[in-house]
Amino acid sequence: MSAPRLKKLAPEEMTADQKRVYESIAGGPRGGVRGPFNALLRSPELADRAQKLGEYLRFSSSLPAPLNELAILVTARYWSAQYEWHAHAQHAAKAGVEAATISALAQGKRPLGMKPEEIIVYNFCKELHEEKEVGDDTYKAALERFGERGVVDLVGVCGYYTLVSMVLNVERAPLPEGVAPPLAPLK
Numbered sequence: 599m600s601a602p603r604l605k606k607l608a609p610e611e612m613t614a615d616q617k618r619v620y621e622s623i624a625g626g627p628r629g630g631v632r633g634p635f636n637a638l639l640r641s642p643e644l645a646d647r648a649q650k651l652g653e654y655l656r657f658s659s660s661l662p663a664p665l666n667e668l669a670i671l672v673t674a675r676y677w678s679a680q681y682e683w684h685a686h687a688q689h690a691a692k693a694g695v696e697a698a699t700i701s702a703l704a705q706g707k708r709p710l711g712m713k714p715e716e717i718i719v720y721n722f723c724k725e726l727h728e729e730k731e732v733g734d735d736t737y738k739a740a741l742e743r744f745g746e747r748g749v750v751d752l753v754g755v756c757g758y759y760t761l762v763s764m765v766l767n768v769e770r771a772p773l774p775e776g777v778a779p780p781l782a783p784l785k
Contacts (some may be wrong), residue, residue, distance in 0.1 A: 600770050601770065601772075602732055602770045602771060602772050603768070603769050603770050604633070604636060604637050604640070604769050606636055607620075607636060607639055607685060610683065612639070613642070613767035615643070616639050616642050616643035616645075617641070618646075619639060619642045619645045619646045619649070620635075620639060622649065623635055623645075623649050625632050626649070626653055627653060627656075627657045628653070628656075632685075632733050633682070633685060633762065633771065634648075634761075634762045634766050634769070634771070635649065636764040636769065636771070637765050637769040637771070638743075638765060645776065647732065648758075648761065651754070651758055652758055652762070654709060654719065654754075655751065655754050655755050655758050655759075658750050659666065659746065659751045659754075660744070660745075660747045660751045661719075661748055661752060661755070662715075663693040663694075663736060663749050664690070664693040664694045664695050664716075665715060665716065665719045666693075666720070666751075666755060667686060667689050667690035667693045667695055668690065668695055668716055668719050668720065668723075669697070669719050669722075669752060669755040669756060669759075670686045670690070670723060670755060670759050671683065671686055671695070672680070672719075672720060672727070672756075673723060673727065673755070673756050673759040673760055673763060674686055674731035674759065674781075675703050675706060675781065675784075676723075676724075676727040676728075676760075676762055676763075677760065677764065677767060678781050678783065678784065679762070679763035679766050679767055679781075680766075680771075680773060680779045680780060680781055681766045681771040681772070681773060682759065682762055682763050682766055683704065683780050683781050684773055684774075684777060684780055687704070687780065690720065695752075696709075696711070698710070698711065699711075699716070704780060704781055705780075705782070706784045708720070714743075715743055717729065718736075718739045718740050718743050718744075719740075719752065721736050721739070722736055722737075722739075722740045722752055723752070723756055726756050727756065727760075728751065737749070740745050740752060
C-alpha cells in the first residue's frame, strides 16, 4: 500500500468543530476514532453526519449482526478496501460468519455452504454493487426475509460502507503496523 495522503490529526491541531465531532465519535460505541474518520474530520459536518449514520447501521440495524457484517464484507471486497476488510473480517468472525465464507469473499469468490439468509444478503449486495440495482427475485427474497425496514437497512449498509471504502481508498488509510494487505486485486 502507498503512504497515507492525510497525516493523522492530533487533537491540538483540530478546530472546535473537529474536536466536537472527534469527542462524539470517541465517546460512542466505537470506543475510538479510527478508519475513515481521520479523513472525514477534514469536513466536520460530513464526519458528524456520517458517523451517526454509521453508528446506526453498525450497532442498531434491523439486520442480525452476522448478516450486517456479511454485507459490509461484500462491500469492502467490491471496493478492495484493505483497511475496511481488515477491520470487518474480524467483526464478522466474532459475529459468527464462517471462516470459509470470509475466506471465499476475500478471494472474490461466491462462498459455498451459506445459510439461506446469507445467500439473500450476498445476492442482494452483489447485485446492488455490480448491476446498480437488484432484480425482482432478489428483492422479493430480501423483502420476504427481512421486511421493508430490513431491505432499506441493507441498502443503507451497502451505501454507507461504500462511502467508507471510498474515503479509506482515497486517503490510503494505513493498515496496523505489521499487517499485510489482506485482499489481492480482483481480476
